[in-house]
Amino acid sequence: MTTVLNVSGVNKRFGGLQALDNVNLKVEEGQTLAIIGPNGAGKSTLLNVCIGRITPDTGSVEFHGEILTGKHPYEINQAGVARVFQTPEIFTELNLLENVMIPALSKRDGTYHFNIIARMKEEKQIQAEALHFLEDFGLEEQRFSDAGSLSRGDKRRLELAMCLVQHPKLLLLDEPTAGMSRLDTNSTIELLKKIKERGMTKIIIEHDMQVVFSLADKIVVLAQGAIIAEGTPDEVKNNPKVQEAYLGDEHA
Amino acid sequence: MDTVSRKGELRLMLIFSAAVLLMPVWLSPFGAAYPDLLQKFAIFGIFAVGFNILFGLTGYLSFGHAVFLGVGSYAAVWSFKLFTMNVIPAVIFGVIFSGIFAALIGFVSLRRSGIYFSILTLAFAQMSYNLAYSVLTPITNGETGLQLRLHDLRMIDALFIEAGEGLPLTNLFGIKMSGYPGFYFCAVLLIIGFYLALRVKNSPFGLALKAIKSNQTRMGYTGFNSRPYMLSAFMISGMYAGLAGALLAVTDPLAGAERMQWTASGEVVLMTILGGAGTLIGPLLGAGLIKYFENIFSSYDDSLLHQAFSYLPDAMNDVVVGMISPFVGDGWHLTLGALFMVIIIFLPGGIVGGITHLWQRLVKKNQEPTEMEGKQQ
Numbered sequence: 001m002t003t004v005l006n007v008s009g010v011n012k013r014f015g016g017l018q019a020l021d022n023v024n025l026k027v028e029e030g031q032t033l034a035i036i037g038p039n040g041a042g043k044s045t046l047l048n049v050c051i052g053r054i055t056p057d058t059g060s061v062e063f064h065g066e067i068l069t070g071k072h073p074y075e076i077n078q079a080g081v082a083r084v085f086q087t088p089e090i091f092t093e094l095n096l097l098e099n100v101m102i103p104a105l106s107k108r109d110g111t112y113h114f115n116i117i118a119r120m121k122e123e124k125q126i127q128a129e130a131l132h133f134l135e136d137f138g139l140e141e142q143r144f145s146d147a148g149s150l151s152r153g154d155k156r157r158l159e160l161a162m163c164l165v166q167h168p169k170l171l172l173l174d175e176p177t178a179g180m181s182r183l184d185t186n187s188t189i190e191l192l193k194k195i196k197e198r199g200m201t202k203i204i205i206e207h208d209m210q211v212v213f214s215l216a217d218k219i220v221v222l223a224q225g226a227i228i229a230e231g232t233p234d235e236v237k238n239n240p241k242v243q244e245a246y247l248g249d250e251h252a
Numbered sequence: 253m254d255t256v257s258r259k260g261e262l263r264l265m266l267i268f269s270a271a272v273l274l275m276p277v278w279l280s281p282f283g284a285a286y287p288d289l290l291q292k293f294a295i296f297g298i299f300a301v302g303f304n305i306l307f308g309l310t311g312y313l314s315f316g317h318a319v320f321l322g323v324g325s326y327a328a329v330w331s332f333k334l335f336t337m338n339v340i341p342a343v344i345f346g347v348i349f350s351g352i353f354a355a356l357i358g359f360v361s362l363r364r365s366g367i368y369f370s371i372l373t374l375a376f377a378q379m380s381y382n383l384a385y386s387v388l389t390p391i392t393n394g395e396t397g398l399q400l401r402l403h404d405l406r407m408i409d410a411l412f413i414e415a416g417e418g419l420p421l422t423n424l425f426g427i428k429m430s431g432y433p434g435f436y437f438c439a440v441l442l443i444i445g446f447y448l449a450l451r452v453k454n455s456p457f458g459l460a461l462k463a464i465k466s467n468q469t470r471m472g473y474t475g476f477n478s479r480p481y482m483l484s485a486f487m488i489s490g491m492y493a494g495l496a497g498a499l500l501a502v503t504d505p506l507a508g509a510e511r512m513q514w515t516a517s518g519e520v521v522l523m524t525i526l527g528g529a530g531t532l533i534g535p536l537l538g539a540g541l542i543k544y545f546e547n548i549f550s551s552y553d554d555s556l557l558h559q560a561f562s563y564l565p566d567a568m569n570d571v572v573v574g575m576i577s578p579f580v581g582d583g584w585h586l587t588l589g590a591l592f593m594v595i596i597i598f599l600p601g602g603i604v605g606g607i608t609h610l611w612q613r614l615v616k617k618n619q620e621p622t623e624m625e626g627k628q629q
Contacts, residue, residue, distance in 0.1 A: 051473060077475035089473065091466035094459075102463050105456050106475035114484055116448075116455040121257045123456065162474070 001028040002064075004170055004201045010049055010059035012042075012225075019045045020056065021225040027170070032192075032202045034216035036209075041222040043205045044086060047172050050203075051083050052076045063170065074111050080169035084176055088155040090162065092148030096139055099147050099158060100130035100165050107166045133161040136191065153180040157188065164195065171195070173204040177211055189214055213237075261454070265447055272439050276432070284544055287431045292543045294438035295499045298445045300523040300535035302492020305449055306485050307521070308530035309458060311465035312362075315370045315517050316377030319357065320350040320490040322384065322512035324497025326391065329398045329507045336408040337420045339429050339437065339502045343495060350494020351487055353380075358486035362479065365468070377517050384509035397508030422502050434503045441499065445492060450532060452488070461485055493520075522588070526595055528602025537603050542588065549584035553577075 007025040011018075019042045027033050035043045048054040050061055052073040061068045068076050082103075091099050104126045109115070134140045137157040142150070147158060156176060163171055176192070177185040185208065192215055196202070206212050212219065212233070219236040221229040229239045236242055271278075275293065279285040284293075299321065307313055324346035331342040361372040384392040392398055400419050409420070422429040429437060452458045464471055464478050471478050501507055510516075523542050528534025552560075557573045557580065564572060579587045599606035 072477070073472040074475050074477045077473055083473055085473075089467055089470040091463050091470060093466045094462060098459060098463075102459060102471075102476075103474045105459070109456065111475060111477040112480040114457055116451045116457045118456055119258065119261075119454050120456060120459055121454065166475070 001030075003027070004029050004031075004064060005050065005203070006062040007046070007050070008059055008062070010046070010056045010061070012045060012049065012054060012056050018225045020049065023059070023222075023225070023227060025220060025227070027201060027203060029201055030196075030199045031217050032196055032204060032215050034212045034219045035203065035205045035222060036207070036212060036219060037222035042225040043222055044174055045225075046222070047083065047174055047203070047205065050076075050172060051081060077106070077166075078111060081172065082163035082166050082168035082170075083172040084156070084159050084163055084174060086174040086178070088152075088159045090147045090155055090159050092146065094147060095144050096134060096147055096150075096158060097127065097130055097143040100133055100161050101126050103162045104129050104165045129165060133165045136164075137161050138187075153184045156180065157184075160188075160191075169201065171200055171202045173202060173206075175205055175207065177206065177208055185211065261450060264450065265443075268446060269443050272443055273436070275439070276435070282544070284547070287435050289543065289547055290432075290435040291438050291499075291503045292547075293540050294435060294442045295496050295503070296520075296523065296539040296543055297442050297536045298438075298499070299493055299496035299520050300527070300539040301442075301445055301449050301532075302489040302496070303520045304489075304524050304529060304532075304535040305452055305461075305492070306489035307524055308535070309453065309461040309465060310482060310485050312365065312482065312486070313370045313521065314361075314373040314486070314489075315514065315521065316357070316373035316375075316380075317489070317493050317520055318512050318514070318516035319377045319380045320354055320493035321497035321500070321516060322380065322507070322509065323350045323353050324494030324499075325501045325507035325511055326384075326398060326497075327494070328498035328501035329400070329505055330391075332400060332406075332422065332501070332505055333398075333404040334407060336406060337422050338408075339422050339424050341408075342422070342502060343441070343498045346494045346498025346501070347491045348494075350497065351491045354487040354490025354494075355483070358483050358490070362482045362486060374514060374517070377512060377514060381509055381512040381514075384512060392507070392509060394509070397506050399506045422505050429502050437502070438499050441495065445495065446532070446536075453532065457481070457484070522592055524602075526592060526602055528604030528606075531602070531604040531608075534602050534604035541603075545588065545591070546584060549580045549587050550582070552580035554581075 003026050005025070005027040007023055010020050010023045012020040023042075023046060025046075035046065037043055045054060049056050050068070052068065052071050052075070055070060059069075063076075063079055063081060066079060068079070068081075091102065094102075098120075101120070101123070105123075108126065131140060131143065134143055137160065139154065139158060139161065142154075147155065150158060156179070160173075160176065177188050180188060189211055192202070196215065204212075204215065216233055219230065219233055220227055221236060221239075221242050229236055229242045231239070272294070275290055276285045279290070284290070299317075303314070303317055327345040327349040328342035331345045335341055357373065357376045361369055361376065364372060385394055402419060406420070424433070424437060427433050460471075460476060460481050463476075464481060468478055497507075497511065500511070519542065523538035524535045525538070526541060527536065527538025554573060554577050557576055558569060561569050561572050577583070579590075595602060601609065
């Protein structure tokens with residue numbers, strides 16, 4: 001198995017807070033890695049380091065052997081890393097179809113392409129592709145309404161569609177089911193399982209243990225910026241340190 | 253969003269071209285069908301259409317676009333002085349030089365967004381204005397403004413044409429560029445400019461600009477580098493401004509620094525917002541409206557007002573004229589300010605936004621009375 005992502009020795013300090021404390025992490029191809037941990041454990045910071053939003057103080061992130069640290073977010077995305085944010089980052093003033101067509105365009109045309117000859121109305125292939133992904137998420141009916149008018153759960157699904165249309169090599173999901181109803185959560189789990197079958201590598205941050213245990217191949221537990229445990233779901237479940245730091249809160 | 257298909261584009265262009273070329277006809281009932289004013293409509297229409305590519309699509313509000321207007325004018329007048337009175341090279345030089353200036357100013361200003369971007373462009377505009385007045389006098393002729401002289405070089409003209417008596421006139425291969433021919437020249441360029449703006453708006457490039465306006469963070473994580481997109485949009489709109497500036501010089505061959513002043517930059521912002529930022533027709537309507545009102549209101553003075561209200565008794569006449577006179581003549585900016593406030597408060601989408609809103613409500617009422625409370629925007 002090839003290593004897709006290799007995080008080695010990453011440290012990040014925000015003032016007096018050690019947000020990430022010597023984090024080492026490997027993600028293998030096709031694997032779904034779940035990162036869990038209490039609030040403020042550094043989970044989102046770790047993802048932000050991976051996509052270039054935050055530069056680590058020390059350490060590096062390697063993606064398929066290529067160093068990502070210090071690169072621009074758009075370069076990292078072009079390399080094949082897509083991310084779903086904790087609060088959906090979508091184009092609220094544009095309609096759903098356009099929202100999904102934009103990432104498809106970036107996949108096809110690269111970081112910058114001055115094209116005023118083509119008409120969006122005639123980009124049939126891009127349109128069809130975008131529509132296909134909207135259908136996957138049951139959003140095709142609303143394709144001409146503004147993305148800003150969607151419910152919170154639908155906004156998340158739209159953002160997920162925007163990431164998937166790029167066929168990323170690595171998908172980072174920051175609490176993909178937060179704010180969704182039980183029904184939506186279940187359908188999202190089904191969807192993520194389907195993606196998993198296609199062999200897409202994923203890192204997922206999630207508080208919902210049902211989601212974590214039904215998707216993850218490997219779980220990493222973060223607390224105060226450091227990895228305190230990692231292993232298969234069963235190993236982690238039975239780890240006393242984890243129960244104390246995280247799961248314990250819920251069972252208490 | 254309202255992107256248009258090829259057929260729709262063609263239809264829109266036909267209607268638009270007809271409307272522009274027939275302006276002398278349908279504007280005559282409004283008392284606006286004389287060449288000077290029509291030229292202004294077309295020229296400031298180009299300025300506003302170009303400005304809208306930056307402001308309307310990307311949301312970046314430049315407060316210094318008059319720089320490019322000024323640069324276009326200076327470049328055009330120098331072309332008249334050095335090379336030929338033919339307007340084609342003048343227009344080309346105007347566009348090229350304003351494009352270079354836009355590249356430089358854009359490169360620096362686009363490092364910031366929002367209000368900081370606006371302030372940077374304003375600073376550049378005021379710097380250019382002051383430079384044009386002081387240090388650059390050899391190029392700009394300072395306060396007097398750049399004018400044609402009898403013994404200008406006119407290298408190309410000197411080869412082909414016998415110098416006549418008096419100052420030569422700007423021309424398009426012999427057709428004089430004043431009066432109606434001047435208007436039609438500007439009108440044709442306006443139609444071309446409008447078509448290009450339409451192409452930009454409906455293209456993948458335009459969609460990227462709209463996406464930058466909507467969510468620049470997501471753009472980055474979607475694999476787009478917004479910087480070159482912004483710089484292209486800034487340069488394109490700067491070149492439109494340069495074209496407008498060159499045309500000002502074509503119809504009246506002089507260039508002064510006051511063309512670069514911040515009031516001129518502010519005017520194009522007013523035009524765009526008044527008509528409806530982000531819409532294609534809006535900025536044109538705004539430009540037309542402002543230039544029309546400027547012409548009508550600023551031509552009134554107290555004696556004309558007294559005449560207009562002469563049917564009133566003397567005492568009433570004085571009161572009425574006293575009330576109205578601050579709003580006309582030199583004070584017409586007061587009228588503009590009031591009009592602007594009314595539009596901003598009651599029609600946030602500008603004139604076109606208001607009309608669209610009204611239209612949608614009418615259509616919806618007729619078709620689906622039950623789905624009225626469906627969407628909020």
